[in-house]
Amino acid sequence: DTAVSQTPKYLVTQMGNDKSIKCEQNLGHDTMYWYKQDSKKFLKIMFSYNNKELIINETVPNRFSPKSPDKAHLNLHINSLELGDSAVYFCASSQGRGSGFFGPGTRLTVL
Amino acid sequence: GENVEQHPSTLSVQEGDSAVIKCTYSDSASNYFPWYKQELGKGPQLIIDIRSNVGEKKDQRIAVTLNKTAKHFSLHITETQPEDSAVYFCAASKRNSGGGADGLTFGKGTHLIIQP
Numbered sequence: 001d002t003a004v005s006q007t008p009k010y011l012v013t014q015m016g017n018d019k020s021i022k023c024e025q026n027l028g029h030d031t032m033y034w035y036k037q038d039s040k041k042f043l044k045i046m047f048s049y050n051n052k053e054l055i056i057n058e059t060v061p062n063r064f065s066p067k068s069p070d071k072a073h074l075n076l077h078i079n080s081l082e083l084g085d086s087a088v089y090f091c092a093s094s095q096g097r098g099s100g101f102f103g104p105g106t107r108l109t110v111l
Numbered sequence: 112g113e114n115v116e117q118h119p120s121t122l123s124v125q126e127g128d129s130a131v132i133k134c135t136y137s138d139s140a141s142n143y144f145p146w147y148k149q150e151l152g153k154g155p156q157l158i159i160d161i162r163s164n165v166g167e168k169k170d171q172r173i174a175v176t177l178n179k180t181a182k183h184f185s186l187h188i189t190e191t192q193p194e195d196s197a198v199y200f201c202a203a204s205k206r207n208s209g210g211g212a213d214g215l216t217f218g219k220g221t222h223l224i225i226q227p
Contacts, residue, residue, distance in 0.1 A: 004154075042217070043155070043215075043217040044217070045214035045216070090154050099145055099157045099160055100157070100214075102147075102156070103154050104154050105153070105154050
């Protein structure tokens with residue numbers, strides 16, 4: 001059983017388009033996150049949601065918006081995509097002070 | 112905010128030898144230090160973690176040490192095997208006063224290569 005799942009695995013789109021990435025966790029965790037991994041493999045947190053409240057936003061452009069319909073889901077919406085948004089996006093979840101479990105990633109390519 | 116430095120960026124060792132990866136952090140309030148292994152095309156996978164009230168933790172061939180005073184922590188892999196080849200990330204985080212969870216601040220990763 002997959003603990004943290006993301007769809008799609010690959011996403012290729014044109015500049016200016018709007019796209020979404022979905023994330024679901026079946027671990028019963030209370031906090032979910034989105035991370036961005038750039039071409040140099042550097043991982044940086046974008047958002048976290050705890051009990052449906054945004055508690056971190058690390059200077060991410062407002063073109064990016066997380067949406068959490070319930071505790072098990074945290075989707076990432078991106079408007080007006082730019083070339084620099086090309087990266088691998090990872091969803092993760094944790095329970096309180098527990099470890100973060102990462103999803104398999106979504107490779108976004110903006111042409 | 113927190114800043115995590117990780118060295119070396121690439122480490123090549125002979126199979127069977129030991130590998131050591133070192134990280135330093137800047138925020139003395141950080142209290143949780145996990146290590147992740149990332150294989151090609153996959154998400155990071157937690158391999159070991161340590162909390163600030165512990166100085167050392169071991170799990171089979173993997174161990175982590177933490178020096179709170181110096182604000183550095185290290186990953187030690189003994190008897191390395193070809194399947195240990197991957198990118199390893201250290202990370203640090205702290206829990207805010209409200210009891211919520213902060214995200215992880217990652218080091219820039221170490222590409223570990225095990226030579227047969």
